[in-house]
Amino acid sequence: MPKIKTNRAAAKRFKKTAKGGLKSAHAFTSHRFHGKTKKQRRQLRGTHMMNKTNVKRYLKLLSK
Numbered sequence: 001m002p003k004i005k006t007n008r009a010a011a012k013r014f015k016k017t018a019k020g021g022l023k024s025a026h027a028f029t030s031h032r033f034h035g036k037t038k039k040q041r042r043q044l045r046g047t048h049m050m051n052k053t054n055v056k057r058y059l060k061l062l063s064k
Contacts, residue, residue: 004063006061006062006063007061007062010058010061010062011061011062013025014050014058014062015047016059016062017049020055020059021049021050021052021055022049022050022054022055022058022059023047023048023049023050024047024048024050025047025048026043026044026045026046026047026048028044029044
């Protein structure tokens, strides 16, 4: 059987954690910040944990 290739687009966007979760960057952070409050902009910095309902689907893309 051939090896399963990793989806490179997903590999660049998501990181697997030690407990099996996924980290990713926030959405809505590229432009049009004048319509967002300071609190929203501050909370969009850094990374966040992906919702567990989506983790199984994205782990398939990252399987090596």
